Amino acid sequence: MSQPGIQELAGDRSRVTIAQVASLAGVSPTTVSHVLSGKRMVGAATKGTVEEAIRQLGYRPNNVARNLRTRRSRMVAVVVPDITNPFYSVLTRGLADAVDGSGYGTYVCNTDGLPDREDSFLEDVLDRGVDGIVMASVNVTDRTDAGPAGLGTPVVCVGGAFDHPQVDLVTVDDEVGSRAATLHLIGRGRHRVAMIQGPPESGTARDEGYCVALAESGTTFDPQLMVRGDWTRKGGHRAMHALMALTERPDAVFCANDLTAIGAMDAIRDLNLAIPDDVALVGFDDVDAATIVTPALTTVRNPAYDTGSTAGQMLVSRMLGRYTDVGRTVVLPCPLVERQTA
Amino acid sequence: MSQPGIQELAGDRSRVTIAQVASLAGVSPTTVSHVLSGKRMVGAATKGTVEEAIRQLGYRPNNVARNLRTRRSRMVAVVVPDITNPFYSVLTRGLADAVDGSGYGTYVCNTDGLPDREDSFLEDVLDRGVDGIVMASVNVTDRTDAGPAGLGTPVVCVGGAFDHPQVDLVTVDDEVGSRAATLHLIGRGRHRVAMIQGPPESGTARDEGYCVALAESGTTFDPQLMVRGDWTRKGGHRAMHALMALTERPDAVFCANDLTAIGAMDAIRDLNLAIPDDVALVGFDDVDAATIVTPALTTVRNPAYDTGSTAGQMLVSRMLGRYTDVGRTVVLPCPLVERQTA
DNA sequence: GTCGCGACACCAATCGTTTTGGACTCGTAT
DNA sequence: ATACGAGTCCAAAACGATTGGTGTCGCGAC
Numbered sequence: 185m186s187q188p189g190i191q192e193l194a195g196d197r198s199r200v201t202i203a204q205v206a207s208l209a210g211v212s213p214t215t216v217s218h219v220l221s222g223k224r225m226v227g228a229a230t231k232g233t234v235e236e237a238i239r240q241l242g243y244r245p246n247n248v249a250r251n252l253r254t255r256r257s258r259m260v261a262v263v264v265p266d267i268t269n270p271f272y273s274v275l276t277r278g279l280a281d282a283v284d285g286s287g288y289g290t291y292v293c294n295t296d297g298l299p300d301r302e303d304s305f306l307e308d309v310l311d312r313g314v315d316g317i318v319m320a321s322v323n324v325t326d327r328t329d330a331g332p333a334g335l336g337t338p339v340v341c342v343g344g345a346f347d348h349p350q351v352d353l354v355t356v357d358d359e360v361g362s363r364a365a366t367l368h369l370i371g372r373g374r375h376r377v378a379m380i381q382g383p384p385e386s387g388t389a390r391d392e393g394y395c396v397a398l399a400e401s402g403t404t405f406d407p408q409l410m411v412r413g414d415w416t417r418k419g420g421h422r423a424m425h426a427l428m429a430l431t432e433r434p435d436a437v438f439c440a441n442d443l444t445a446i447g448a449m450d451a452i453r454d455l456n457l458a459i460p461d462d463v464a465l466v467g468f469d470d471v472d473a474a475t476i477v478t479p480a481l482t483t484v485r486n487p488a489y490d491t492g493s494t495a496g497q498m499l500v501s502r503m504l505g506r507y508t509d510v511g512r513t514v515v516l517p518c519p520l521v522e523r524q525t526a
Numbered sequence: 527m528s529q530p531g532i533q534e535l536a537g538d539r540s541r542v543t544i545a546q547v548a549s550l551a552g553v554s555p556t557t558v559s560h561v562l563s564g565k566r567m568v569g570a571a572t573k574g575t576v577e578e579a580i581r582q583l584g585y586r587p588n589n590v591a592r593n594l595r596t597r598r599s600r601m602v603a604v605v606v607p608d609i610t611n612p613f614y615s616v617l618t619r620g621l622a623d624a625v626d627g628s629g630y631g632t633y634v635c636n637t638d639g640l641p642d643r644e645d646s647f648l649e650d651v652l653d654r655g656v657d658g659i660v661m662a663s664v665n666v667t668d669r670t671d672a673g674p675a676g677l678g679t680p681v682v683c684v685g686g687a688f689d690h691p692q693v694d695l696v697t698v699d700d701e702v703g704s705r706a707a708t709l710h711l712i713g714r715g716r717h718r719v720a721m722i723q724g725p726p727e728s729g730t731a732r733d734e735g736y737c738v739a740l741a742e743s744g745t746t747f748d749p750q751l752m753v754r755g756d757w758t759r760k761g762g763h764r765a766m767h768a769l770m771a772l773t774e775r776p777d778a779v780f781c782a783n784d785l786t787a788i789g790a791m792d793a794i795r796d797l798n799l800a801i802p803d804d805v806a807l808v809g810f811d812d813v814d815a816a817t818i819v820t821p822a823l824t825t826v827r828n829p830a831y832d833t834g835s836t837a838g839q840m841l842v843s844r845m846l847g848r849y850t851d852v853g854r855t856v857v858l859p860c861p862l863v864e865r866q867t868a
Numbered sequence: 869g870t871c872g873c874g875a876c877a878c879c880a881a882t883c884g885t886t887t888t889g890g891a892c893t894c895g896t897a898t
Numbered sequence: 899a900t901a902c903g904a905g906t907c908c909a910a911a912a913c914g915a916t917t918g919g920t921g922t923c924g925c926g927a928c
Contacts, residue, residue, distance in 0.1 A: 201914055202914065202916095212878050214917080215878075218876095223916090224877095225874090225875060227876060230876085230877080244649070246653070246914050246915065248590060252590045252915075253882075255883075268612075268615050268616050270610075270612070273610050276634075277608070277610045281636075291634075309631075477818055543883095544886095545885095553907075555908090556887085559887085560886095560906095565886090566906085566907090568905095569907085588885065591885040593913095594883090595912075
């Protein structure tokens with residue numbers, strides 16, 4: 185790809201600047217800039233000379249300088265609680281793929297859900313001059329509206345939104361998904377379907393969907409059948425044991441997320457019961473583990489990739505100035521995927 | 527945190543510059559810069575005035591301009607095949623945590639293992655002026671040495687190294703890990719221990735470890751017991767079935783990675799055999815799924831987080847100029863973690 | 869003839885910092 | 899008195915691109 189002589193020229197210390205290219209080609213830096221950007225016309229002959237010079241020197245424009253002048257960085261930031269969490273890594277991938285096409289790179293921040301880390305990262309990325317931000321962190325609602333959107337940087341939120349008129353939001357209809365999951369259980373002939381919720385004050389839409397489904401199918405809601413988990417496997421395990429200690433055991437349970445469901449499976453196995461014969465299970469999220477567990481988990485698909493991807497598209501449309509209106513909201517479908525636990 | 531009046535001042539269009547701070551404080555931009563960086567002394571009184579002006583205007587230095595001048599971006603790039611792969615997302619997290627302390631941000635690139643994407647991302651990050659790069663992509667060895675290290679940007683590789691005298695390498699001793707895994711199987715009284723390898727030309731160190739263990743324990747190597755997988759669950763499933771079709775079935779198998787092992791478990795379940803009673807299993811990597819599968823997978827721990835973390839530390843030491851010598855190599859331990867499959 | 873215009877190239881200002889190289893003022897030791 | 903160093907501060911030159919304004923040339927229209 186690169187001839188030896190070139191290395192010698194381009195290589196050693198500093199990189200070659202537009203001025204050097206210009207002088208080699210016998211034109212002004214302005215002209216070089218124009219053949220690069222195509223923003224103004226330049227004669228075919230000079231254009232040729234310049235391109236030759238560029239090639240010969242192995243010139244690559246200094247992006248930092250460019251960014252300073254143009255006030256854009258061709259970079260978007262995604263701030264997530266933890267990239268290690270499959271949901272967020274997939275989301276990040278979707279975002280990266282979506283913006284990559286328009287030449288944007290992706291900068292990630294792990295907040296661990298800590299509001300102060302969230303704040304400092306927000307400052308950090310603004311200082312870095314990113315062109316757009318997707319906030320997938322949790323404590324997003326209770327924030328001063330002085331945030332990034334106030335400074336004119338496009339923002340799209342995932343899950344919960346800023347209270348700012350210009351930020352977009354992409355989310356999923358948890359209630360509809362949960363309703364479908366519960367209805368599916370009932371449709372399978374189960375009569376005592378329980379739910380393991382998330383921790384207090386979170387995921388209430390999923391609780392809602394469960395209740396709605398019960399109501400729609402004429403089942404009366406039994407408070408005993410609604411127990412708390414904490415989104416974790418261990419929490420699901422504990423909750424399931426509580427459920428099975430009831431005098432009237434449930435024959436099906438809808439779990440607020442997959443990890444919880446996996447914990448529930450652990451508990452059922454403890455009791456030497458069969459899934460789904462003795463108790464059927466539906467989860468929520470469709471993480472990879474849902475297909476690794478046996479039997480494979482029936483669950484509601486939380487479209488992480490699509491979420492990131494559409495967030496990316498919305499960001500791009502704003503960054504390119506193609507859309508400048510008030511915040512849009514898109515809610516993605518979360519279909520039930522039937523596997524073996526229900 | 528931020529008073530209303532400030533928003534009014536700092537807010538609307540453009541951000542406040544060092545010049546505005548200077549003029550408000552009645553000093554020169556130079557002085558402001560110095561109170562910020564502390565590189566030269568400034569009188570206590572003026573310092574106070576300047577700091578007050580900064581606070582009052584809500585001044586935040588423009589990093590792009592700073593980067594241009596100082597030729598550093600306080601940003602590192604990590605190029606991985608796929609952030610979605612748990613190994614790489616955990617590695618990335620380790621890296622991010624390691625460099626965050628020194629004020630570096632993390633920029634990620636997904637190459638999908640495609641060499642041309644790898645090349646273009648490498649160019650991209652160099653153009654972006656990142657201060658350091660960790661290459662965790664695969665096709666790293668067969669590259670022109672003209673790469674980033676040639677341009678003076680510190681690089682540390684993961685797994686396989688560039689052929690450049692100044693790049694650091696952090697890796698794991700696959701051979702030792704594999705040897706331990708195989709020995710463990712033998713120590714459990716298994717006499718026919720097979721191996722499911724990776725695809726051709728990859729992970730040969732793991733094959734090596736298996737063979738060494740066999741030799742050490744006086745077992746003669748049976749070529750029939752060495753079959754190919756492809757790092758995937760499906761591949762493991764297929765390979766395991768092949769193994770079980772042998773007239774003399776193995777009673778244990780060492781799988782080149784966890785996904786393969788999980789596929790093997792699928793196959794064993796197909797045959798209604800018991801794990802580990804009928805056939806014992808050891809994997810490699812210790813991904814999350816290893817504890818989700820039942821029975822929980824005994825495996826060799828591939829320390830993704832530590833890998834990223836030490837890569838980060840090595841990068842920092844080079845970026846800060848604390849180390850400028852020839853490439854170092856650190857190999858991390860990969861202990862066997864015993865669970866229920868062996 | 870000259871006016872207008874399109875094509876082409878360049879000059880100089882600009883983006884917002886950091887970083888020399890002085891300059892100026894005091895003390896204080898020579 | 900002179901010299902010198904420490905303490906303060908500033909003016910101006912980078913850093914490497916982009917861009918608004920100018921200027922030149924050639925040519926067809928009036």
